[in-house]
Amino acid sequence: MKELWLQRPFRWYWLGLFLSGLGDQMGWMALSWFVMERTQSPVAMGGIIMAYMLPAVFAGLVAGVLLDRYDRTKLIVVDNVGRGVIFFGLVALLQMEQVPRLLVYILVVCAGILSPLSSAGAQTLLPRLVPKKELLVKANGVMESQWQIVYMLGPAMAGVLIGWIGPAHVLILNAASFFVCAFCFSRLPRQLIAHQVQDQEASSGSAAKKVGPFLRSLLADMRVGYRYLFGRKEMLLLVIFTFLFNMGYGPVEVALPLYANKDLAAGPVGLGMLWSSLAGGALLGSLLFTAVRWKLATGVTLGGIIVLWGLATLPLALFTRLEVAMLAMGIAGLSFSPYNILYRSYLQNHVPDHLLGRVMTSIRTITGTGMPAGAAVCGVLIPVLGVRGLLGAGAAACILTGLLALVLLRGLDQQESLAVDQRGGDSLQPVGQEGVELGEERKA
Incomplete structure (x- = not known):
């Protein structure tokens, strides 16, 4: 060092x-x-x-x-x-x-x-x-x-x-x-x-x-990533649930300043304490998760994390005490921090190395829109539901999404590997055992 x-x-x-x-x-x-x-x-x-x-x-x-x-x-x-x-x-x-x-x-x-x-x-x-x-x-x-x-x-x-x-x-x-x-x-x-x-x-x-060839090559690379993703049902489901999870985070991002200012009467200092509680919980969660050997299936774990996030943020809609809100944010951070670790590890283990950049970039254009989309929807819903009503709705949506993920992502670790047909450039086809690049020992 x-x-x-x-x-x-x-x-x-x-x-x-x-x-x-x-x-x-x-x-x-x-x-x-x-x-x-x-x-x-x-x-x-x-x-x-x-x-x-x-x-x-x-x-x-x-x-x-x-x-x-x-x-x-x-x-x-x-x-x-x-x-x-x-x-x-x-x-x-x-x-x-x-x-x-x-x-x-x-x-x-x-x-x-x-x-x-x-x-x-x-x-x-x-x-x-x-x-x-x-x-x-x-x-x-x-x-x-x-x-x-x-x-x-x-x-x-x-x-x-x-x-x-x-x-x-x-x-x-x-x-x-x-x-x-x-x-x-x-x-x-x-x-x-x-x-x-x-x-x-x-x-x-x-x-x-040569702007034209450059743009065509860029679009071709993007198409390879999307075709690979849409050819794998379980991976696509994982990306969809990650998008929904990110979207469910939107109410917290938008409503928390209003919640700290109006409902908690804590001002900017209180808002900073809430965000720091979330970060502190996330740091502790990542340290604890990496220190243990996790045995539950990946899909079950990810679905459970979404449910826990919803349960952890629900007190924000029910209480207006700063200490309760800080505890809720800390538990929320503790619960969600393993999600990114498992999610990224799963993709790295199941996508061939020569496709990883293109596939990850394609996935990012989907999952990365979740939080801003959720934030935009929340901005419209706050006048209708109120700040605490919106936080409660967001928590409930995460709980329901997580329960659905528990069912649909159960087979996440058993999905079939796909490879790119090098002759066709961007076409995808299932490969036999002799052509599988990511063997059973590489599964998350």
Whole structure:
């Protein structure tokens, strides 16, 4: 571990992502609070979330290609400088007497389009910064711990700062963190990424002159991923239930600021405590889950997790005490954290390595729309059901979805492996035992 921290490039990398992540956590909480104060519109709050997340999901398809063709460090710097300018612009727009919502949405969409350059780019850059395999494992462990710390500290710090200096100034701090991140990545030694640029320089130049073939190849790769997914019934069911689970999370994302402010009368500090409780529970849940040998079937476990999330968040609709809400959020985090571990491991074990990127990207365009879709629906339903009514409806929907998943996902571990017919490019066909790439021993 000491050898890792002695490497200056890694220290710049860690510092940039830590400050940017911390600023982003505070910034999004401040933005939702600012929009709530300035517009008093749940629809606007849901729209902001959807305007950021949906473009990020679909822009990721192109971001991966750009990161393979151009200097990854420069793309990360461009993203952070661009989003820093955007958040400064949001502060200015939200200060106006009549908030121009359309312009706010446009800026948020632009921020969402840029964001995959850093979220995906940072992951692809790390192996170049830490080429030793034994150190790379430790580096990934350090980065995972960093994100968990950010998720725990960010909301709590935001709650205190919003009450102290106001949401506008917290947004300014978020914008500044992007510029600091850009500076940190600009300090990475050129020789670490020079060979990437040299390898891709010719291909990127020719691609720029042949836009049509580039787009056709991109669409063809996307089609392979979708055809593989839709050819596997059990995997498709898993993706659908993950979409519904993400959608069921939408009420919490949209209603929690209103719940903390009106029902709990806890203000931004209380909101930060609720989010930190969720993050703390998730951290504890992931540590406990990885420490035990899990024997239940994957499908049963995933369905049970969805049910537990619904049961854990139900008290938010029934009680208006901060300590009860914090306990509920902590239990919710504890219950849902194993979901991503099992879900990703299942896909990695059942999708051939040469298709994993395309299949995962295709799946992300489906599951990634769940939360913003849920947030948008909730923005419309809050005036009808009220904040607590919406939270109760979301909890009930998760319970019912989880019970259905318990039945339909029971055969998840027994599904048949499929391979791509290399002659047809993107056609799929079942393969016999001699052609199965993921054997029985690889099942989750």
